[in-house]
Amino acid sequence: xxxxxxxxxxxxxxxxxxxxxxxxxxxxxxxxxxxxxxxxxxxxxxxxxxxxxxxxxxxxxxxxxxxxxxxxxxxxxxxxxxxxxxxxxxxxxxxxxxxxxxxxxxxxxxxxxxxxxxxxxxxxxxxxxxxxxxxxxxxxxxxxxxxxxxxxxxxxxxxxxxxxxxxxxxxxxxxxxxxxxxxxxxxxxxxxxxxxxxxxxxxxxxxxxxxxxxxxxxxxxxxxxxxxxxxxxxxxxxxxxxxxxxxxxxxxxxxxxxxxxxxxxxxxxxxxxxxxxxxxxxxxxxxxxxxxxxxxxxxxxxxxxxxxxxxxxxxxxxxxxxxxxxxxxxxxxxxxxxxxxxxxxxxxxxxxxxxxxxxxxx
Amino acid sequence: xxxxxxxxxxxxxxxxxxxxxxxxxxxxxxxxxxxxxxxxxxxxxxxxxxxxxxxxxxxxxxxxxxxxxxxxxxxxxxxxxxxxxxxxxxxxxxxxxxxxxxxxxxxxxxxxxxxxxxxxxxxxxxxxxxxxxxxxxxxxxxxxxxxxxxxxxxxxxxxxxxxxxxxxxxxxxxxxxxxxxxxxxxxxxxxxxxxxxxxxxxxxxxxxxxxxxxxxxxxxxxxxxxxxxxxxxxxxxxxxxxxxxxxxxxxxxxxxxxxxxxxxxxxxxxxxxxxxxxxxxxxxxxxxxxxxxxxxxxxxxxxxxxxxxxxxxxx
Numbered sequence: 001x002x003x004x005x006x007x008x009x010x011x012x013x014x015x016x017x018x019x020x021x022x023x024x025x026x027x028x029x030x031x032x033x034x035x036x037x038x039x040x041x042x043x044x045x046x047x048x049x050x051x052x053x054x055x056x057x058x059x060x061x062x063x064x065x066x067x068x069x070x071x072x073x074x075x076x077x078x079x080x081x082x083x084x085x086x087x088x089x090x091x092x093x094x095x096x097x098x099x100x101x102x103x104x105x106x107x108x109x110x111x112x113x114x115x116x117x118x119x120x121x122x123x124x125x126x127x128x129x130x131x132x133x134x135x136x137x138x139x140x141x142x143x144x145x146x147x148x149x150x151x152x153x154x155x156x157x158x159x160x161x162x163x164x165x166x167x168x169x170x171x172x173x174x175x176x177x178x179x180x181x182x183x184x185x186x187x188x189x190x191x192x193x194x195x196x197x198x199x200x201x202x203x204x205x206x207x208x209x210x211x212x213x214x215x216x217x218x219x220x221x222x223x224x225x226x227x228x229x230x231x232x233x234x235x236x237x238x239x240x241x242x243x244x245x246x247x248x249x250x251x252x253x254x255x256x257x258x259x260x261x262x263x264x265x266x267x268x269x270x271x272x273x274x275x276x277x278x279x280x281x282x283x284x285x286x287x288x289x290x291x292x293x294x295x296x297x298x299x300x301x302x303x304x305x306x307x308x309x310x311x312x313x314x315x316x317x318x319x320x321x322x323x324x325x326x327x328x329x330x331x332x333x334x335x336x337x338x339x340x341x342x343x344x345x346x347x348x349x350x351x352x353x354x355x356x357x358x359x360x361x362x
Numbered sequence: 363x364x365x366x367x368x369x370x371x372x373x374x375x376x377x378x379x380x381x382x383x384x385x386x387x388x389x390x391x392x393x394x395x396x397x398x399x400x401x402x403x404x405x406x407x408x409x410x411x412x413x414x415x416x417x418x419x420x421x422x423x424x425x426x427x428x429x430x431x432x433x434x435x436x437x438x439x440x441x442x443x444x445x446x447x448x449x450x451x452x453x454x455x456x457x458x459x460x461x462x463x464x465x466x467x468x469x470x471x472x473x474x475x476x477x478x479x480x481x482x483x484x485x486x487x488x489x490x491x492x493x494x495x496x497x498x499x500x501x502x503x504x505x506x507x508x509x510x511x512x513x514x515x516x517x518x519x520x521x522x523x524x525x526x527x528x529x530x531x532x533x534x535x536x537x538x539x540x541x542x543x544x545x546x547x548x549x550x551x552x553x554x555x556x557x558x559x560x561x562x563x564x565x566x567x568x569x570x571x572x573x574x575x576x577x578x579x580x581x582x583x584x585x586x587x588x589x590x591x592x593x594x595x596x597x598x599x600x601x602x603x604x605x606x607x608x609x610x611x612x613x614x615x616x617x618x619x620x621x622x623x624x625x626x627x628x629x630x631x632x633x634x635x636x637x638x639x640x641x642x643x644x645x646x647x648x649x650x651x652x653x654x655x656x657x658x659x660x661x662x663x664x665x666x667x668x669x670x671x672x673x674x675x676x677x
Contacts (some may be wrong), residue, residue: 127618129611132603149560153567160574161614162606165584166591166599173595183564190568194576200592350384 065094078110085120092124100124101133115141115148126158142171146178153187165195176204179211182341186220198228213244215251217325219258231266238262246282253279257294269302280314573617 055061068090076083104121111117118141125134138155145151152175159168172188185208190271192201205221218241225234238259245252256279263272276295280288287326292314299311372391375381516530525532534542552559585591590599642648668674 019395033639033641036640036643043644047663125616127615129615131606131611135603149563150558153563157567157570158614160571161617162610163577163584164606165578166583166588166593167604169591170593170595170597170600173593177595181560183560185563187567188573194574195573195581196578 065096069099081107081114081117082109084110085117088120088124092128096126097130112144115145115151118145118151119154122154142174146175147180147182152180152184153222156187160191176207176211181212182208182212182217184196185212185217189224209241213265215241215245215255215258218244218255222258222262226262226265234262252289253283253291255291257291258297260294264298264302272298272302273307570617570621 009030052116053060053064055064072083072087072090076087084103088103088107089096091103104117104124108114108121118137122134122137122141125131125137137275138158141148141151142155152171156168156171156175157172159165172191175184176188185204189201189204189208192198194205201224205224209217209221218237222234222237222241225231238255241255241345242252242259245255256275260272260275262281263269263275276291276298279291280295283291296308296311299308303311305306369376369381370383370387370391372394373381373383373387374390374394375387376384516533517527519533520526523532531539550561565566588599588604590597593599642651
């Protein structure tokens with residue numbers, strides 16, 4: 001006889017929700033933070049330590065490796081770079097270098113443009129002392145990604161530390177044929193200077209100023225010559241630079257300042273003064289702030305009283321002119337009955353606190 | 363200080379202002395005098411130099427170290443006694459040296475150790491004293507003294523103007539002030555991938571080149587051996603790799619490992635504040651909260667404070 005459960009038996013009697021009568025806060029409150037703390041404590045500890053197997057014989061080792069490899073091959077996503085790297089590093093740790101290489105190659109297959117992957121691959125070869133393999137890797141990396149400076153730097157450093165200076169030089173030459181940034185050239189020059197090859201360094205500087213026709217390159221060239229005591233050549237550099245940059249106004253300012261400082265160091269104060277004056281004439285007022293400051297400093301050091309005064313007045317003139325004076329010109333023009341006013345009319349004694357003299361001159 | 367106890371001028375602790383000579387001191391002085399006299403007649407023995415050393419050394423150090431601790435003194439006392447004996451039986455010692463057996467050998471070794479320890483103590487004391495006091499100026503005025511002198515001068519001017527040291531900047535001229543402001547204007551540190559900008563890569567490479575040891579001889583040898591030493595980019599020499607010695611390869615590996623170490627210290631582990639409120643139920647949750655705090659913390663600060671307070675402020 002089958003007896004079904006009747007509705008009456010299934011029915012669960014819940015108490016009717018009553019209305020809240022007492023709305024004051026309960027005497028013992030709990031904060032959200034306390035709830036969180038308790039929740040955290042109740043978290044079960046992560047299952048640690050995981051069960052560790054002790055591998056006793058080669059068969060077990062082979063099994064373990066097989067299992068690990070299978071996991072890696074199945075579980076890594078193609079695009080998950082870090083999974084690839086982990087796999088390759090694990091194979092390297094198992095001293096299975098051919099498999100490791102195959103993993104690296106497949107990883108690079110996914111994305112050859114990832115320079116970090118190339119770096120890690122080459123690092124793996126170098127750390128395990130496979131020098132020729134490393135060379136191959138570097139060569140490929142540098143051919144595929146010639147604009148990534150890191151690869152070049154590290155390749156050259158490897159050759160240099162292995163003592164293969166000629167090889168390092170050849171790589172530098174390859175790099176320079178790509179016309180990289182100024183710092184790359186500088187590292188080449190420093191490399192030659194490390195081995196005291198001053199003539200070659202000079203030749204490289206010549207190429208640099210052609211490749212990167214910037215004032216900073218010329219200034220570095222001149223400073224290099226000064227360091228080697230070749231004052232005549234340094235002067236020649238500055239003069240050539242000025243020829244090239246006569247038209248360009250922005251950069252020329254730094255060049256003039258550097259040139260004048262150089263002449264000052266050589267104790268040629270007349271030449272320095274000429275350079276400053278020439279520069280001040282040729283550079284529009286807007287960009288010559290730094291130049292004025294240096295000129296005033298120079299005159300204070302080497303000039304006579306008049307020179308210093310001229311320089312300072314000139315500079316203050318420049319400051320006031322550049323900053324506010326147009327309105328004043330109009331005002332003075334009006335006071336003088338519409339006659340035109342030139343800058344020579346301004347007696348700057350007024351600005352310097354001698355109003356009587358200024359007014360009487362008007 | 364000198365009135366409190368009589369201090370024999372020859373006492374080795376005479377330099378110590380707190381020292382009072384006692385019977386023990388007089389005994390030692392007497393022994394030292396005896397050795398001085400034997401020194402003139404007999405061959406100098408190591409014991410004498412020890413004695414004179416110990417006579418001279420405590421004086422400069424005495425002000426720091428208030429006399430040797432009793433242990434040391436007892437050792438020295440024994441030393442002096444032994445030295446006396448040795449002096450008397452010098453030739454016997456020479457003979458016994460080779461046939462020192464058991465106890466005598468042990469005694470000899472102990473004495474050596476004691477001497478070593480004493481010397482080490484002495485040098486440590488002297489070094490500590492040096493550290494505590496200012497070093498003597500080797501040439502010119504030391505930086506410390508110059509700074510002190512300057513502080514005094516500034517102090518005088520400040521007093522004249524009624525300022526105090528904290529307001530010392532009021533004395534700067536406008537140019538000096540501008541110079542100081544310039545130091546504050548720093549370019550913002552590179553962020554994200556910009557950390558690998560051209561300048562940073564160059565600087566890193568420059569640092570690594572400091573590890574390269576330039577061997578001029580080897581360089582010249584290579585120059586002679588290789589006809590294409592200054593080769594062009596397209597030279598076919600590229601394929602021919604020269605024989606590299608093992609130690610160079612090891613050097614390369616070592617340098618790489620050093621670089622790895624340096625890289626590890628690039629970001630440090632932050633301190634765990636356990637007094638801070640917990641707002642997470644999990645470690646993953648905590649990590650996530652840290653990240654969003656970093657991103658949105660500034661903007662949600664007001665909201666958070668309002669929630670904590672329970673009501674928003676009428677702004």
